[in-house]
Amino acid sequence: MALLEISGLDVHIGSADVCQRLELQVNAGERWAILGRNGAGKTTLLHTLAGLRRPDSGTLRLDGAALDALPRRRIAQQVGVLLQDHLDAFPASVMETVLIGRHPYLGALQWEGPDDYARARAALHAVGLDGLEDRNVATLSGGERRRLGIATLLTQDPALWLLDEPTNHLDVHQQIRILDLLQARSQAQHKTLLLVMHDLNLALRYCDRFLLLFGEGKTAQGSAEEVLTRATLERLYGHPMHTLDGPRGPVWLPG
Amino acid sequence: MSFLKTGSMRPLLLFSGLLALALAGFAWSLASGSLDVGWRGLMDALFTDDAGLHARVILELRWPRAAAAFVTGALLALAGALMQVLLRNPLADPYVLGISGGAATGALLTLLLGLGGLWLHGAAFSGALLSMLIVFGLAHGRGSWTINRLLLTGIVIAAGWGAVIGFLLAISPEQNLRGMLFWLMGDLAYSGTPLAGLVVLLAGLLIALAMGRMLNILAHGELAAATLGVPVAAVRRLIYVLASLLTAAAVTMAGSIGFVGLVVPHMLRLVGVRDHRLLLPAAALLGGSLLLIADTLARTLLAPRQLPVGILTALVGVPVFLLLLYRSRELHGRAG
Numbered sequence: 001m002a003l004l005e006i007s008g009l010d011v012h013i014g015s016a017d018v019c020q021r022l023e024l025q026v027n028a029g030e031r032w033a034i035l036g037r038n039g040a041g042k043t044t045l046l047h048t049l050a051g052l053r054r055p056d057s058g059t060l061r062l063d064g065a066a067l068d069a070l071p072r073r074r075i076a077q078q079v080g081v082l083l084q085d086h087l088d089a090f091p092a093s094v095m096e097t098v099l100i101g102r103h104p105y106l107g108a109l110q111w112e113g114p115d116d117y118a119r120a121r122a123a124l125h126a127v128g129l130d131g132l133e134d135r136n137v138a139t140l141s142g143g144e145r146r147r148l149g150i151a152t153l154l155t156q157d158p159a160l161w162l163l164d165e166p167t168n169h170l171d172v173h174q175q176i177r178i179l180d181l182l183q184a185r186s187q188a189q190h191k192t193l194l195l196v197m198h199d200l201n202l203a204l205r206y207c208d209r210f211l212l213l214f215g216e217g218k219t220a221q222g223s224a225e226e227v228l229t230r231a232t233l234e235r236l237y238g239h240p241m242h243t244l245d246g247p248r249g250p251v252w253l254p255g
Numbered sequence: 256m257s258f259l260k261t262g263s264m265r266p267l268l269l270f271s272g273l274l275a276l277a278l279a280g281f282a283w284s285l286a287s288g289s290l291d292v293g294w295r296g297l298m299d300a301l302f303t304d305d306a307g308l309h310a311r312v313i314l315e316l317r318w319p320r321a322a323a324a325f326v327t328g329a330l331l332a333l334a335g336a337l338m339q340v341l342l343r344n345p346l347a348d349p350y351v352l353g354i355s356g357g358a359a360t361g362a363l364l365t366l367l368l369g370l371g372g373l374w375l376h377g378a379a380f381s382g383a384l385l386s387m388l389i390v391f392g393l394a395h396g397r398g399s400w401t402i403n404r405l406l407l408t409g410i411v412i413a414a415g416w417g418a419v420i421g422f423l424l425a426i427s428p429e430q431n432l433r434g435m436l437f438w439l440m441g442d443l444a445y446s447g448t449p450l451a452g453l454v455v456l457l458a459g460l461l462i463a464l465a466m467g468r469m470l471n472i473l474a475h476g477e478l479a480a481a482t483l484g485v486p487v488a489a490v491r492r493l494i495y496v497l498a499s500l501l502t503a504a505a506v507t508m509a510g511s512i513g514f515v516g517l518v519v520p521h522m523l524r525l526v527g528v529r530d531h532r533l534l535l536p537a538a539a540l541l542g543g544s545l546l547l548i549a550d551t552l553a554r555t556l557l558a559p560r561q562l563p564v565g566i567l568t569a570l571v572g573v574p575v576f577l578l579l580l581y582r583s584r585e586l587h588g589r590a591g
Contacts, residue, residue, distance in 0.1 A: 047478075050482060052478060052481055052482065071484075071486075072481060072484045072485065072486050073484035073486075074484075075484065076482065076483050076484030077484070079482075080482065081482040083476075083478055083479055083482070086475070086476075086479075087343075087475055087476035087479065088474070088475060089340075089343040089344070089345070089474045089475070089476075090339070090340075090345065090474045090524065090529065091524055091529050092471070092474065092475075092529050093529065096471065096529060096530060097475070100468075100471060100472045100475065100483060101483070103468060103469075103472055103483045103484060103485070104483060104484040106468065108465050108466075108468075109464075109465060111532075156483070
């Protein structure tokens with residue numbers, strides 16, 4: 001059984017279609033990249049898959065259960081989302097922020113215990129934010145805040161990770177470091193990743209399946225060999241594309 | 256104040272400090288007034304069966320007023336903290352959505368008609384509830400309930416009540432104006448028994464505490480909260496109703512006392528209390544103590560003349576808040 005089963009999915013924003021009758025099976029341990037130009041609806045689709053937005057029609061099944069019938073708390077135990085931006089309306093420390101990832105597992109009056117703190121510290125360590133536990137999140141740099149968001153997701157520890165441009169604000173080293181970390185989790189613990197990506201070459205390096213949103217409801221899906229051809233990518237981005245031979249295979253360059 | 260430097264407050268230290276402040280406030284308030292009972296008289300009145308004049312003044316006049324001041328301040332601070340999370344705006348106070356305007360209109364109407372006592376409280380509470388329902392209904396309307404829509408609806412309704420209040424003041428006879436102005440500025444002289452307010456406060460505090468962790472998460476945005484399993488729409492409605500009822504109870508007892516609901520939560524945030532499970536009960540204690548101290552000053556500063564306590568809350572609160580704000584600049588870079 002697929003972890004996430006999408007059938008007959010229609011999503012639109014205003015009068016623009018994101019996908020029509022989309023059929024997609026996401027199996028445990030797969031790493032998907034969602035590609036498309038600005039405004040194609042990548043984020044909207046991701047929010048729909050997270051149950052944050054109702055599809056116009058079609059069904060979403062998470063581990064066999066209809067997504068819209070599941071309580072939010074149950075969904076949060078299985079699906080984690082990294083949103084495009086982070087919002088911190090009031091002062092909070094790095095430790096307090098990373099601990100909110102434990103919310104789906106705690107009772108209403110229950111406080112975070114030693115196990116939750118251990119997970120939080122391990123997550124901060126994994127993204128290289130150790131030592132910043134007491135810092136106010138408002139004083140973090142954009143890249144540090146992004147890694148804190150990923151650490152929060154690590155403490156949530158869901159089976160399905162929906163990541164909206166996870167490398168936003170990250171420098172080259174941190175991009176590789178964070179994506180290496182996510183890939184390692186995916187391989188070691190059979191975690192499933194869906195990444196909205198703008199960097200085609202990073203997507204190619206870390207993902208094994210690709211979902212292309214062309215706009216106007218047209219989509220394509222498959223492995224790199226199946227869908228990442230020059231003609232398809234030029235249609236996807238509306239821009240001429242070239243390839244070079246890189247150390248890990250083809251490298252795509254905009255013309 | 257070494258805890259300022261660490262950026263995070265130890266709960267035990269925080270709550271023992273706040274409790275000591277509250278007790279000191281009560282002792283001072285009960286001992287102060289035109290009849291000088293002294294500390295000895297206060298102790299005798301509280302802990303012996305003495306039924307003399309001192310004991311009666313303290314137990315029958317000063318205790319209800321002190322208790323009303325504390326409960327009102329606690330209600331306002333708690334409501335303010337909840338409104339700030341609901342609107343995700345640190346500038347929100349309990350009155351921002353027009354609840355006090357509705358209450359004031361109800362109260363002024365009864366004063367204009369020459370009714371008093373229970374009528375005043377009943378009309379103020381009804382006005383507050385009416386305002387709350389109007390804002391809730393209009394902001395909900397068709398489509399989604401966004402924070403800006405709620406805030407704009409509340410501010411416009413508050414402006415509407417302001418016009419009605421101005422109209423009532425304009426047509427009122429001279430001899431009513433003074434009482435009306437006191438009510439508008441906030442005054443505890445006619446607060447009556449604080450029992451109903453206390454019940455609302457305790458119930459509200461319990462419900463708010465059970466939502467505490469969700470409030471922490473809501474501060475990071477509604478979408479993020481939803482991804483972590485918070486039933487956002489239901490929690491938002493509950494916060495709105497809760498904050499409104501707390502405010503309505505406070506306004507009914509004492510009119511529109513400003514400042515407490517706005518700054519008390521920030522005072523605590525500035526000294527490093529950020530977790531709402533600690534912030535909410537701490538705000539109730541600090542708000543209660545602050546208003547109790549301010550009301551005692553209002554009674555005694557220009558005795559026998561009594562000032563509306565709303566003036567004093569600002570006079571006490573402004574320097575305290577500015578001091579904290581100034582000191583917190585030293586904490587830049589640390590959580591605080």
